[in-house]
Amino acid sequence: MTTHPDPVRETPEVAPVEPRAAADVPPAAPAAGSAPADWAAGVDTVPRAGGTPGELQPYAELGLRDDEYERIRDILGRRPTQAELAMYSIMWSEHCSYKSSKVHLRQFGEKAPPSDRLLAGIGENAGVVRVSDELAVTFKVESHNHPSFVEPYQGAATGVGGIVRDILAMGARPVAVMDPLRFGAADHPDTARVLPGVVAGIGGYGNCLGLPNIGGEVVFDPCYQGNPLVNALCLGVLPVNRLQSKAAAGPGNIVVLMGAKTGRDGIGGVSVLASATFDEGSEERRPSVQVGDPFMEKLLIEACLELYDAELVVGIQDLGGAGLTCALTETAAAAGTGMRVWLERVPLREPSMEPHEILASESQERMLLVVEPEKLDAVLKTAEKWGVWATAIGEVTPPAPDGQPGRLVITWRDHLVVDVPPGSLVDDGPVYARPMREPADLILLQADRAETLPRPADPEALRETVLRMVASPNLADKTWVTEQYDRYVLGNTVLAQPEDSGVIRIDERTGLGVALSVDGNGRYARLDPYHGTKLALAEAYRNVVVTGAKPIAVTNCLNFGSPEDPGVMWQFAEAVRGLADGCAELGIPVTGGNVSFYNQTGAAAIHPTPVVGVLGVLDDVANRVPMGFVPRPNGDHDQLFLL
Amino acid sequence: MPRVVVDVMLKPEILDPQGQAVANALPRIGVSDVASVRIGRRIEIEFTGEPDLDRAREIADKLLANPVIEDFTVRLVEADETADARS
Amino acid sequence: MPRVVVDVMLKPEILDPQGQAVANALPRIGVSDVASVRIGRRIEIEFTGEPDLDRAREIADKLLANPVIEDFTVRLVEADETADARS
Amino acid sequence: MTARVGVVTFPGSLDDGDAARAVRIAGAEPVRLWHGDPALHGVDAVVLPGGFSYGDYLRCGAIARFAPVMETIVDAARGGLPVLGICNGFQILCEAHLLPGALTRNQHLHFRNRDQFLRIESVGTAWTNTFQPGQEVLIPVKNGEGCYVADPATLDQLEAEGRVVARYIGGNPNGSQRDIAAITNSAGNVVGIMPHPEHAVEELTGPSLDGLGFFTSVLKHLVGAPA
C-alpha cells in the first residue's frame, strides 16, 4: 500500500483536456476525437450519445421509469451515455433520492423546535450538535438490511463501516457504535444462519476498528424472517471548529480519492450495462456483495483525523451506497461548482473495469477529499504515513460565467464519458407523493384487544406464564450477543450492557459525556404507526433520562415495506408524523436518519419498524445513574419511588 | 488411507484483505518480487471408510464454502504424500 | 503463469476447534462417515517473474506459518489447473 | 524523576490510548512510540497494547513482529527492558519468540468480552511485584484468539520455573491450556497477558482498579533497578 504519486497536473500519457474548458463552454467536448457512432475503445461517449439518439438503453432494467428517462434526456439535451445512465439510475433510486419519503420527512424540519445547538442537520452526512463551548457530537443510525440477509457477516460488517465513514466525514472521531437488530423466529433454521453471521460481522468490524459497542436491540419476530433488520448507529466527537463540509469549493482545488482500491463490489445493479466489447461469462465477475476491510478503515480514520487537524482539506465526503457517483455529484452540487475527473486515475483492483462500473462501484473504505493544490503533497504524505492509497483524480472547476452551477465532466482514457449538471443528479431527482391508504386489516387488528386474551386464573397458570415469558427469546438474556462486542476499548465507556442507555465520556478533563439509547417496537407500530413511533421515541428518551442525562437530539432509521404499497406508505406517513410531533412535544430536533424501504417478501411487508435513537448530555459522567443498586457506604439505603 | 482436501478460495473479484495485508508486509521481510497473495482455507476430511468425493463436495457446498463469495475445489490426496512433503 | 501454493495446517497435536465444529455439524446435514476434519490456510502466491519455490518457502517459514503450532508445505500449481477445477 | 513508559502504536493498535492513560494514572509519563521508528526514545519500559495490528488477518501479531520498532524492542528486552504485551501485544511477543508458545483461536470460536477473575501466580516479575501471591483480581478480557497453547514440555517448564504469571479462575474464557492468562520470560522482565489491565484503572470505566497494579509494579521495579 503506497501513496499514488500522481498529482493531477502530471499525468502526461493521458493529455487531459484543459480543465477550464469545461467551465468556459459547457458542455465541454474533449480534445480527443471519437467517431460519433462507434464504440470508442469499448465505451459509450458523449459525442457518440449525441450521434445515436435512437439507441435503445436498458433504463427500465436499471429501475428508471419512462418519464424519469425522458427527464434525463431533457436535462442533457441528448440521450445519456452508459456511464451517465448508470449514475442517474443510482442517484434517482429510492435509496439515494428519498423520492417517496421526501415529502413526509420535511416535517422533521418544519416541526422542529428551535435549537442553538444544531451545527449541521438533516441533509448532511450526519447531524452535529454542540455539547459544550468546544465540543460537538454527531450521531446517526443507518440500515444495512438487505445485504445482511444475502451475506450476514459481510453485510453487517459493511453496515458498520458505512455509518462510521458518515460520522468521520463530519470531522468527528468515531467513539462508539450501537446495533438495533431484528431477526425472524429464533428457532427458524435461517435465523441460525443470519443471526450468528450478523453478530460476528458487527463485532468483527467494530472490534477491529476499536469502537466500543454500547447498546442495541435483539428482537425476534416471524415478520422479519426474509427481511432481517440490521441497523447500525455510530457516535462521533469533534472540536466545534473541526466541523467538515462536503462542498467541493474553490475552483482549481484538487479532488483526491483516498482509501481502498476500487473493485466490482456492489455493482450488480448496473451490470446490465455491459458494453459491446464485453466478453462472455461476465456475470460471474459482477459480485454485488461488498467485503469490508476494517483494518483499512481504521487507517482511513486516523489519516482523515490527521488531515483535519492539520487543516489540509477543504471538503470531504465518504463513499457509500452510490460510490464515486454520489461523492462527486454531491460535493460539486453542494458548492455549485463543476468538476473535471480523469477516471482512469482511480486505482482499480481489477484493471478491466469500465467507466460505468468504476462510477457505480460500492467498494468500501474510501473517502473523497477536496484539497488546495499547495496542500496536495502534505495530504499524500499523510496518506502514505498511514499506508492508505491517495490519488488525485480530478479538479474543481468554476461555475458558469452566468452564475449557473458548473458541470461534472468525466473522461476515461481521453474519451468524454460524462458531462452533466451535478445538481440534476442530487437535487432534481423525482419526488413522489405516493398514494396512501390505511391498511384494510387495521380495524380488525385493533379490535383484537389484549383484554380478550385468556388470563392466568390460578397460581399454577401464573407460574406457567412467567416461565414462558422468561424463556421467550425477546426477553431472554442477550449476553450471547453482547459478549462478542468490545465495550471497553477507548476507555471511556461509563455505561454499556445491560444498562438502558450507553454512556460515553467525551472529555476526560471535565467529565462531560453523552448517553445514547435506540429503541423501536414494530408490533406497536403495526397496531398504530403514529403512536407506535411516539412510543419508540418516548422509550429512548426515558432510557436516556434515567441515566441522568438531558436529551438534546434524535436520530432515526425508518424500516418499512414497499412504498408502492399504499398501506405501507400510510404506515410510513403516520410514523413520520408521530416522530415529528413527538419531537416537537419533547422539544428536541431530529438531526438525521435513514429510510429503508422494500423490506418485503412478496406481498408481505415487515411490521413498520421505526427505530429511534436519542442522545443526551451529562455535564459530568461521574453523576450518571446506573441501573442497579449501588451499595452505599455506612449502611445508607436508597429509597425507591414508582413514578 | 487417502483423504479428501477441499480448497476454498475467495472468488477472484472479491476483495481479499488478508492476502493484501500479507502482500503489503512482504517488502518488510525483504521480498519484492511477489505480485499478489490470496488467502483461503484448506480443509482436510478423513472418512471412516473409503473417501467419498461426492460426499465431500456436498459438505463443501453446504458447510465449508460460502457460495456468495467463495469457490471451492475438491480432490483426493494421499495421506503420506502430504505428511512427507511437510517441512 | 504457474503460482506457488503454501498450505499451512495446525500440527496434528494442536486442537483444531474450527475443524471440530465442522465435524460436529456434519450429522445435522446427514453425514455420518467422516472421521475427522482439519482446517488450515491455503495461500496462493503469484510472483512478478518466475515462481520461486525457495523464496516461497522462506516467506512461509518467516511469516505465513508459526512453527510452534503449524506445519506447511510449498508446491507449484498451474494457474489454469486451479481455475478449471473450480466448481 | 518520573519513569517514562513507551506505548507502541502499530497500524491497527486500538488500546494504545488506554495503555497510555493507565501509565499516566499509575504516575509515570507515557511516551508514544511509532511502529516505523526503531528508536525507543530513552523509555524505561515498553507496553505493546491490544488491538488488531495490521488487521491480524494472517495470525495475530505475525506481521507486527517485523515492524522496525520491534527489532529494537526485542534486543532491549533481551537486555532487561521491562516489556508488557497486552492481548495483541502478548501475541506479538510470542510471534517474536520473546515468550514461548502461541495464542490460537478461542476454542468456542467467538470473540468474547467479559469481566474476568484471575489469580496472580507470580509476583516476581517486573509487572506484578505489587500484587500478593495468589491475589484474585478482576480484569476485562476481550479477544478472539486468546487460547494459549504450548507443548507439554514447555508448559511444565513454565510451571516449574514459576513463569505462569496469572491464571483464569471462575471459568476459562477461551480454552487456554492450564487456564493460563499471562506468562513471563525467564528473567521476569517480559510479560504477556491476554486480559486487559489498562481497562481496570478507573472506577468510572472499569470493573475494578485491579489493573493498576501492573503499571505501578513496573514503576517499583524501575526504582529498584540499577540505573
Ligand SMILES: Nc1ncnc2c1ncn2[C@@H]1O[C@H](COP(=O)(O)OP(=O)(O)O)[C@@H](O)[C@H]1O
Ligand atoms: N444488538 C445489541 N448490541 C449491543 N447491545 C445490545 C444488543 N441487544 C441488546 N443489547 C444490550 O443488552 C442490554 C439488554 O438488552 P434488552 O434485554 O433488550 O434490555 P431492555 O429490554 O432493557 O432494552 C441492553 O443494555 C442493550 O443495550
